[in-house]
Amino acid sequence: MTAAKTGKPIQSITIVGGGTAGWMTAAALSRLLSGIPGLSIKLIESEAIGTVGVGEATIPQINSFNTLLGINEHEFVRETHATYKLGIEFVDWTRLGHSYVHPFGSFGLDMYGIEFHHYWHRGLAAGDSSGLNDYSISGMAGKLDKFMHPQHNNPKSALSKLGYAFQFDAGLYAKYLRRMAETAGVERIEGKIVHVAQHSDTGFVTHVKLDDETEIGGELFIDCTGFRSLLLGEVLGVGFEDWSKWLPCDRAVAIPCSLGGKNEALTRSTARPAGWQWRIPLQHRLGNGHVYSSAHMSQDEATDLLVANLDGAPLADPNHLRFTAGYRHKAWDKNVVALGLSAGFLEPLESTTIHMVQTGIARLMTFFPTTDFSAPEIAHFNKQNVQDYVDIRDFLLLHYTATERDDSEFWNYCRNLEPPSGLADKLEMFRSSGRIIREHNELFTEASWLAVMTGQGIKPGGWNTANSVIDDAETLKRLAHIRHVVSSTVQQMPSQAEFLAANGSAIAAR
Ligand SMILES: Cc1cc2nc3c(=O)[nH]c(=O)nc-3n(C[C@H](O)[C@H](O)[C@H](O)COP(=O)(O)OP(=O)(O)OC[C@H]3O[C@@H](n4cnc5c(N)ncnc54)[C@H](O)[C@@H]3O)c2cc1C
Incomplete structure (x- = not known):
């Protein structure tokens, strides 16, 4: 009998980035991989760089993630100031004055x-x-x-x-997961990465260097650096599939406001002349944002339109975001796996991005590597990942193409x-x-x-x-x-x- 070809178990994982994706990954891996003796998990983040700070509406699959992490729902809802979400209401999408609900269940x-x-x-x-x-x-x-x-x-x-999901404060969610991850032994390191070193033969990432000269190594690196995609995109040079032709919205402006308007257990999406506006009710405030196409509307017009359509008083200055719809050709290359915005982004019309992080984590568990980093398994991971983006793109496009609006x-x-x-x-x-x-x-x-x-x-x-x-x-x-x-x-x-x-x-x- 021959031994199975399994390689050596991974002993050190370095997660780069502490946004929603980074802390979801840290909380999940520290729990799910607790059986690997001596495994070290580190997370590097930079307060100076910060996070995107949006991403507050979810879909029902998040319940499986919470269950996997052993999260107590009532505590989670309280700590993240969450509300229950039973679907999305689409206003003015089909024609002006029309609305419908896409409910869960x-x-x-x-x-x-x-x-x-x-x-x-x-x-x-x-x-x-x-x-x-x-x-x-x-x-x-x-x-x-x-x-x-x-x-x-x-x-x-x-x-x-x-069927139900949640609407929560993204900052409080990251803090909640951080507490869980640190309790489970994840080491958080504050610092800005200024250099990424690669093995001269294989191109595998060997360590990252911080602005204070500290070097942090790892066998497996998880790139959660957001839109920058520092390891996968910038260092490994994995290309980006641009889908702006399908999904032309490339900007967003977000402004939280005080509670107001009608209470509903729904996220609301209202179509606007060059995009759409979200309204996400939390327990303590409303999250609002306007997603728009910069080819069709200026930043000032988009901001004015959002401010004019808030149900409460603004609680912060406008947060302007830029993005391109699409995905990295490979979410996993060599010993780097990208999760979150570093792997790709499709606009939040159906609240799918946090779900994609969750799916990426589950898929990483299915194909969890050894030090061999088996190429066929990585190829399979990437193939499944691309299919997810295609499926979501098609569903989003349905909202845009099937409209009477002219x-x-x-x-x-x-x-x-x-x-x-x-x-x-x-x-x-x-x-x-x-x-x-x-x-x-x-x-x-x-x-x-x-x-x-x-x-x-x-x-x-x-x-x-x-x-x-x-x-x-x-x-x-x-x-x-x-x-x-x-x-x-x-x-x-x-x-x-x-x-x-x-x-x-x-x-x-x-
Ligand atoms: C307009 C908009 C609305 C959205 N709405 C929703 C929604 O309703 N529902 C949903 O599911 N998703 C939504 N999303 C997506 C959601 O915001 C993201 O999926 C989620 O926040 C994950 O982001 P991230 O962790 O990948 O990136 P980020 O939050 O950007 O985090 C990146 C991390 O990397 C760190 N970093 C970067 N570079 C370095 C460096 N050189 N050194 C050290 N650290 C570094 C940063 O400090 C930060 O900690 C939305 C996104 C946008 C743009």
Whole structure:
């Protein structure tokens, strides 16, 4: 019998960067790799450089990350001043004056093995006039700012269909994770990296040098340096795939403000003439930002538009950010793995970037290297990573291309974009038969595609006629019953404020 070819275990990991990505990585690796004897994990960050300081809305998958880290949800919510998020409300995206919700969780009830929306579409043709959100427990509760936990182990309950995520203060989140990571033994080093040294033969990074001359080595380096991509982009020279042609927004301005306006357990995205504005309710303030295309709007115009549309008083000066949509061709090269903005960025329309950090960490665990750094495994890691970006890009593009808006040059550009093949296939299938195709375990579910295709005004070409096991009259009766169950369940749910107070996770009366 021959021994498995596994190489030597990694003994030292150096994480470069202490933004959300750096501390998520530190907290996760210190817990998940605690079984490797003698493993040292260091994190270098520079207060002088700082972090992007935005990134406050998440998607439900963050619950798996928190569970993996053994995080107590109520403590986490309190410490990060978080609120519960049940979906995203899109205002003025389809046309001015129109809005819809992309809720988490799922819609209605699948029957006889056929997805719910085929019954809904049939019902509409038979005279029903209900909206899709009437069948979503998350969507309805989100609009009314209500919350309670889902009951996944009770499939008969409408609450089994509820999905939720969080909206939190990015700075407090990084601090919370930092405490966890340091308690688990991660060593934090303050300093600015001024030089990165490589092995003369292999090109592997051997150590980094700080501005005080300290040298820090490592066998595995995690690049969490944000948009700069110091190790992967600058030192290893890994190229960037520029997707601005698909996603032309390349700037953002962010301004937090005091609480105000209507309480909803939803992130709101309002389309503007050259981009869109986010509104993220936290317990103590609102996070706001305006994402825009600099080819279509100046920084001053974008800032004025944001300031004019705040629901409360500004709490800080505008934070201006620049970015390019796209990704690094390889997120892992030699002994450097990039996580977070250093690996790529697609605008935060569906709150996917923190999720990409989480996915990167999970994927790193799956392909965790030994000192051999196996090339086929690294290639696989990179292939899967690129596919994630493609999937997310297509979903984001759906919002931009399926619009009736023709009131600005920006919207005319977006409306006329030729969809890439994956998105084109999905649109064609839905337009011809009402079917939704989801491949290779892509991030967004059928329910998400249904919500946004419907919300953006795409009409299904029909429905799956295998649902004719019940007739039209019975279909209408069942649809009415589902709506009744959803709305009566939502009526009985506590308000978000009551839920937070009852669980000791409120920071103050809201
Ligand atoms: C406008 C905008 C809105 C966003 N909204 C959302 C959202 O709602 N939801 C979501 O999921 N994501 C969102 N994101 C993404 C989210 O902000 C990032 O995914 C997240 O903050 C991770 O950033 P990061 O840690 O990769 O980079 P950064 O926060 O930039 O951190 C970089 C770190 O590297 C360090 N560093 C850099 N160079 C050096 C050096 N030479 N020496 C030492 N240290 C160095 C810095 O000090 C810092 O600690 C948004 C992003 C933008 C731009």
